[in-house]
Amino acid sequence: MARVAVVHNTLDFHGGADVVCLSVCEALQRDHDVSLFTLSETPPSVLAERFDIDLDARRIDVPSPRGGTAVARALSTIGPVVGPQLPLRSVLVSRFFEREADAFDLAVSTANEFDLSIPSVQYVHYPQFRLNRIPDASGALNPLWSRVAGPARNGFDDVTPLANSSWTADVFERVYGVEPAVVHPPIDPIEPRADWREREGGVVVAGRIAPDKRVLDAVEVVDGVRRRGHDVHLHVVGTAPRSYRRYVERVESAADERPYVTVERDVSRTRLDELLGTHRYGLNLKPREHFGMSVAEYVASGMIAFAPDSGGQREVLDEREDRLFGSVDEAIEILSAAIERDRPPEQSSARFGRARFREEICEHVDRALH
Template identity: 60%
Template structure:
């Protein structure tokens, strides 16, 4: 049994990266002593309930003044821009003070320079984003990169993983090291209604944040109704402090429409109920690094639609009738699916939690050996 530190920059955004973190903690805790290092307002137990994860017995360590720092970063997000990198800098510095007590570090939130052996799971690089054509660095990313970014030898020594083939190519472009691909955990959602019994509605799941383009989803439902389709929309997601201003704009738009519902911070049971009972799932973020919500739509027996780029292309098998390159094209794809009464056909069990946990355990044990 080894002492394993799981390093995760924040649980506050409550998205796919956090599902990976919890599943990793769950996978490793049966064979090792696991301690989670993070900078978060969000309580681990609260998030575990949302992602249906068993993380009892996982110790959580946070930097001094954790709550105040997390709240301040959340409030400053509209002015300082993307903040995963700065949270990583702070968490990594805190972890280094305790690194000697651990046999292995496991990052579940992108690349780090660790003092010892490590397994690092990259959702998308967090440093040197100004070198990437599609990166969103923010003004301060060059500073965080100078302070804490790993170099190529750091990552050559690490066991490097990525959430999709697309992300692996981005990492290889940036660092010259190509990770192995381990898809995030997405179990099939069982007991869904038969297709004819499902509501002719669209569900959008994810952070209520600008990069998710939730306001575009509201525009999309307006256009579909203008074409004569009696469809409605459920927007379901978390509202991290960083995105409260945008979430207020979304709420204002929802209040003007009887056919759009906004549900924040719902339980896992409520989320799965929506996915079991509706026909269509929609993602609007271009170049999604993997697309947890897209995979969940498929796993629930829905027809999923997503932008034609990023890891979500793999989830949807590159199908042109499910992928789009503009909002107008998204409207056309869904219009066609409704008009022709198209049915789902993709496998629902491609990215199970058991597969993810087995892969993570294998890479961790190989690295420890």
Template identity: 60%
Template structure:
């Protein structure tokens, strides 16, 4: 048994990274004493309820005033831009004085310099990302990188790096010169009693209500499919973190203008599953998605998924050209064609099961 520190910069965005954090804490808690370090206003219990996952038996440590700090950062997000790297700098500063209490550090929110051996799960590199042409680094990323980026090429780094997709591993290697091992995030198959014939001929978009998800394009795609004569409707469902409140208001206004577009925010997990099992088609519109938890959930629920032909989501779709697109008009063509042909789901539903993810992670920790 070891003393393990899990570092997770924030639980407030309530997305795929947070499900990984929960799964990792749960995987390690039986064999080790686990302490979660974070700077969040969202409680671990709230995430466990939202995602309907086990509440891991871990201690939680946060800096004094962490709740107020996290709330302030969320309020400032529309004006200050990317802040995950800064949150990691804050968390690292809190962790360093007590690092020698632990045998191992585990980062579930990207790479960070720590003075003890570590296993680090990278959703997308957060430091030195001026070297990645597609990244929105923020004005101060170079400063945060000097403070907290690991020295991967210096010969003293003892970290094991994991990446959520081969695409993310490529980006990390381009920045740091070393390639992480790919370990896809956990997405369990979803048990659905509804037959294909009884599912609605409609489209679901699952995920954070945030600008990078390009939900206006999802609405435009449904507009276009309807113009082709298909009586489909769109259901957008996901968390609406404080940081994205203005964007959520904009999407709500667009939905109000269309009787066939519905928006639900911050709903229980059972409602998300009800929608995934009740509809035929799942849509993601974010280009260069680092992995694509929503796309994996569409597959896990027996839906026909569509996503941009970029990023890690291509790995979920097995490179199928009839499920991936480069533009809104192309997406309209693909969805309309699938409806015309009555395409059925063909992808493996249990490919990313939690048991496999957790055992692989435990092995890296060992």
């Protein structure tokens, strides 16, 4: 049994990265002593229950720096004004971890790449440092954060880099000259599921209700499909972190104006699975999604999924032209066409299972330890 530190910037955005973090903790705690270093208001147990992750939170040590919870709360409070500040959170967490690093045999980052002082496995959703090497990347302060906590281009001698998709792996290689192995996030087949003919002809948008997810564009898509004569409705169902509360209010205002749009915030896993298992169509609107866990969940529940024609979600949808779009107008077109065809989906629901994820993560950790 080794002492393993999982390093994660924050659990407060309730998204796919947090599912990966807690799934890694769950996988490793079977054979190792696991501590979780994070800067979060949200306890791991809360998200483990929400995402139906079989984590024994009582066995996870969660060290907290002095004032850490207050800092996390303050960052969430100012989030609507200054943004989520994920690189800053990463820097703070890495500095906190480094004070304790000598007590551990291995670190596992589930919050992208770091310059850490001990051997590590680093799971990259998308590079967070050295963004000047990526065309059109944003972040005026990124050079500062990169100097403080980012690895050098040749700084991966004791690092096992992993990526959530082949697309992300390609971006990472362009930045650092190292090609990560691809370990897709964990998505089990979702049950129970209704037969295609018994499903409602509605659209579900699941995940964080946040500006980068472009949820309001989903409302526009459904408006356009209805103008074409299709009686579809929309369920927006997802987490509503405090940092995005102003955007959530805009989404709820749009729903209040439309009897065919409903918004459900912070629902249970049972309720989400019920919606996914009883509706026909799943829609994602975020371009350049690094993987697209909501898209994978749509597939895992037997829905027909649609997403922008960019990022890792193209892999999830097998690069099908009739599932991918480049604009709101194209989304209206392909969703309308699918409704008119009325054919059930053909993709396997078991491609991204949790057992596969656990096995791959444990293999990489065991190799790094030996």
